[in-house]
Amino acid sequence: xxxxxxxxxxxxxxxxxxxxxxxxxxxxxxxxxxxxxxxxxxxxxxxxxxxxxxxxxxxxxxxxxxxxxxxxxxxxxxxxxxxxxxxxxxxxxxxxxxxxxxxxxxxxxxxxxxxxxxxxxxxxxxxxxxxxxxxxxxxxxxxxxxxxxxxxxxxxxxxxxxxxxxxxxxxxxxxxxxxxxxxxxxxxxxxxxxxxxxxxxxxxxxxxxxxxxxxxxxxxxxxxxxxxxxxxxxxxxxxxxxxxxxxxxxxxxxxxxxxxxxxxxxxxxxxxxxxxxxxxxxxxxxxxxxxxxxxxxxxxxxxxxxxxxxxxxxxxxxxxxxxxxxxxxxxxxxxxxxxxxxxxxxxxxxxxxxxxxxxxxxxxxxxxxxxxxxxxxxxxxxxxxxxxxxxxxxxxxxxxxxxxxxxxxxxxxxxxxxxxxxxxxxxxxxxxxxxxxxxxxxxxxxxxxxxxxxxxxxxxxxxxxxxxxxxxxxxxxxxxxxxxxxxxxxxxxxxxxxxxxxxxxxxxxxxxxxxxxxxxxxxxxxxxxxxxxxxxxxxxxxxxxxxxxxxxxxxxxxxxxxxxxxxxxxxxxxxxxxxxxxxxxxxxxxxxxxxxxxxxxxxxxxxxxxxxxxxxxxxxxxxxxxxxxxxxxxxxxxxxxxxxxxxxxxxxxxxxxxxxxxxxxxxxxxxxxxxxxxxxxxxxxxxxxxxxxx
Ligand code: SF4
Numbered sequence: 304x305x306x307x308x309x310x311x312x313x314x315x316x317x318x319x320x321x322x323x324x325x326x327x328x329x330x331x332x333x334x335x336x337x338x339x340x341x342x343x344x345x346x347x348x349x350x351x352x353x354x355x356x357x358x359x360x361x362x363x364x365x366x367x368x369x370x371x372x373x374x375x376x377x378x379x380x381x382x383x384x385x386x387x388x389x390x391x392x393x394x395x396x397x398x399x400x401x402x403x404x405x406x407x408x409x410x411x412x413x414x415x416x417x418x419x420x421x422x423x424x425x426x427x428x429x430x431x432x433x434x435x436x437x438x439x440x441x442x443x444x445x446x447x448x449x450x451x452x453x454x455x456x457x458x459x460x461x462x463x464x465x466x467x468x469x470x471x472x473x474x475x476x477x478x479x480x481x482x483x484x485x486x487x488x489x490x491x492x493x494x495x496x497x498x499x500x501x502x503x504x505x506x507x508x509x510x511x512x513x514x515x516x517x518x519x520x521x522x523x524x525x526x527x528x529x530x531x532x533x534x535x536x537x538x539x540x541x542x543x544x545x546x547x548x549x550x551x552x553x554x555x556x557x558x559x560x561x562x563x564x565x566x567x568x569x570x571x572x573x574x575x576x577x578x579x580x581x582x583x584x585x586x587x588x589x590x591x592x593x594x595x596x597x598x599x600x601x602x603x604x605x606x607x608x609x610x611x612x613x614x615x616x617x618x619x620x621x622x623x624x625x626x627x628x629x630x631x632x633x634x635x636x637x638x639x640x641x642x643x644x645x646x647x648x649x650x651x652x653x654x655x656x657x658x659x660x661x662x663x664x665x666x667x668x669x670x671x672x673x674x675x676x677x678x679x680x681x682x683x684x685x686x687x688x689x690x691x692x693x694x695x696x697x698x699x700x701x702x703x704x705x706x707x708x709x710x711x712x713x714x715x716x717x718x719x720x721x722x723x724x725x726x727x728x729x730x731x732x733x734x735x736x737x738x739x740x741x742x743x744x745x746x747x748x749x750x751x752x753x754x755x756x757x758x759x760x761x762x763x764x765x766x767x768x769x770x771x772x773x774x775x776x777x778x779x780x781x782x783x784x785x786x787x788x789x790x791x792x793x794x795x796x797x798x799x800x801x802x803x804x805x806x807x808x809x810x811x812x813x814x815x816x817x818x819x820x821x822x823x824x825x826x827x828x829x830x831x832x833x834x835x836x837x838x839x840x841x842x843x844x845x846x847x848x849x850x851x852x853x854x855x856x857x858x859x860x861x862x863x864x865x866x867x868x869x870x871x872x873x874x875x876x877x878x879x880x881x882x883x884x885x886x887x888x889x890x891x892x893x894x895x896x897x898x899x900x901x902x903x904x905x906x907x908x909x910x911x912x913x914x915x916x917x918x919x920x921x922x923x924x925x926x927x928x929x930x931x932x933x934x935x936x937x938x939x940x941x942x943x944x945x946x947x948x949x950x951x952x953x954x955x956x957x958x959x960x961x962x963x964x965x966x967x968x969x970x971x972x973x974x975x976x977x978x979x980x981x982x983x984x985x986x987x988x989x990x991x992x993x994x995x996x997x
Pocket of ligand 1: 318319320321322323324325348352353354355356357487488489490
């Protein structure tokens with residue numbers, strides 16, 4: 304793919320990188336994509352774009368693309384290219400053989416937040432209807448599953464409350480554990496525009512992020528907390544609000560459950576939640592916490608944006624509930640300029656959660672144990688559904704090592720690189736008797752696979768993505784699939800090979816089925832998407848054109864429920880053996896494990912992951928900029944080069960995870976969120992020492 308010449312035609316589609324969901328005009332010359340031009344009518348981006356969506360699309364025609372299905376009897380054997388029919392028959396026979404030998408529940412699958420809503424819906428349907436169990440999970444497990452739990456518990460809906468544009472009416476913007484400049488660049492531009500207009504900024508992050516350098520007339524505050532202490536900080540902020548009588552009493556009375564509020568009020572006023580008490584835990588001075596709480600509570604409109612620095616902790620779900628508590632206590636929900644806004648990492652994290660990928664929820668977050676819900680799906684799908692939730696991803700790994708889980712279908716996720724504690728993941732994958740990987744590249748996970756089904760890039764398929772503001776955007780086919788099939792067609796063919804018939808002719812038909820079974824999608828159709836451009840769910844009879852801002856009058860659960868959010872220290876603590884805390888994040892030019900961006904010119908901007916270390920910690924260890932470092936944790940060890948940086952605080956080191964050879968996840972542990980098993984990527988106790996060049 305090269306940028307040249309005048310286009311002959313163009314196709315409007317959606318970026319497949321981050322959760323902002325920018326619309327693009329893909330400009331074509333013949334069958335060649337020559338340019339991606341940000342689309343001025345795009346609901347999320349209004350003609351803006353970042354360096355990833357704009358330029359990093361060449362991976363779609365990279366020579367590494369897999370163009371034919373491959374199989375092998377054992378992972379020691381070389382791959383054999385075969386026809387689609389042979390590969391799918393081989394995969395189906397293996398799954399059947401495993402189920403025959405080890406039982407129905409010995410197989411499962413993982414959906415991808417990179418794939419479309421329709422593809423994700425189909426994979427979970429395949430697992431529930433054709434495999435006959437609920438062993439379905441999504442890569443959102445390892446990023447925003449605590450958002451699902453925390454928001455559903457408190458405000459009744461597992462989704463952000465606002466549109467991105469709403470930030471332009473915020474007076475104080477709170478950013479917690481997120482770095483939008485690198486991870487959500489187009490939204491970050493909008494946010495900076497609002498800061499320049501005079502909104503105040505509060506950042507809670509162990510690192511000094513770029514946003515803090517944006518001129519903000521409304522004043523800025525950085526709360527540089529220690530990794531793993533989010534909950535202590537959010538409780539301290541809420542303590543100040545309540546103790547100083549800064550609550551929105553009218554909102555609490557009208558919109559929140561009175562008993563839950565009374566219990567929470569008693570809890571939050573306890574002396575150990577006071578900022579003077581939490582300072583020793585968080586490292587943030589009480590005066591800073593008090594100033595931040597007063598500023599947020601006093602603002603006419605206070606908006607909270609958060610990222611994986613909130614969710615990827617052993618108390619990720621608790622922290623999400625803590626954020627909801629604070630927003631409810633101050634009445635910052637239900638109008639423009641306020642709200643709780645999870646910044647979703649991948650393009651379709653919201654969608655993969657909406658589409659029933661989790662083992663306990665059918666599409667639309669309808670619980671599998673609810674008999675009426677299950678009956679509705681059973682009638683539509685013509686099968687009996689298991690009422691018991693299935694295995695989550697980490698449970699699948701554990702069960703594989705124990706020998707009770709034997710076959711796995713993974714669509715569009717590189718679990719061997721992206722999940723924590725690589726050694727544990729690899730041991731699980733090695734123990735499988737059948738691993739089916741569907742991907743566009745021979746990724747790290749494929750090294751353990753028996754069947755490789757070529758995936759289609761976002762340019763080669765029709766469907767929809769749902770962005771972080773619940774906006775359903777159309778994805779339109781720009782070029783034919785390199786291997787001849789879109790991903791939904793592959794899942795459908797596998798289902799048919801297994802004996803459970805599927806017969807969709809276009810993703811529009813899959814969306815029609817989703818709409819018929821999912822109340823929040825009841826009014827969604829491709830025809831309406833063509834007419835409106837995009838739709839923010841819920842979209843149904845009450846809101847036929849969608850709902851940009853949620854919870855204006857009530858919550859789906861009626862009254863908002865304050866939750867008790869006691870702080871529990873992470874098991875990962877600095878010790879004599881591992882005295883530093885490692886936290887991880889992303890850089891603008893690369894994306895996640897880098898499978899796509901490393902195969903584009905973006906690689907030139909960031910060719911390796913490095914370890915940011917504070918000058919004080921570096922000096923103690925005799926480390927200079929560019930030195931090779933050995934980094935070890937209780938999970939494993941790796942090497943990286945040093946970058947001396949004052950963006951981190953003493954005692955905290957930081958790296959990105961875009962390159963497989965540096966293997967950041969070799970050292971992250973398998974600690975996880977108590978409620979959802981989301982891994983604690985953001986806190987790993989490590990030792991760092993200078994080593995000779997590897
Ligand atoms: Fe794509 Fe996100 Fe960049 Fe928009 S901000 S172009 S969605 S990577």
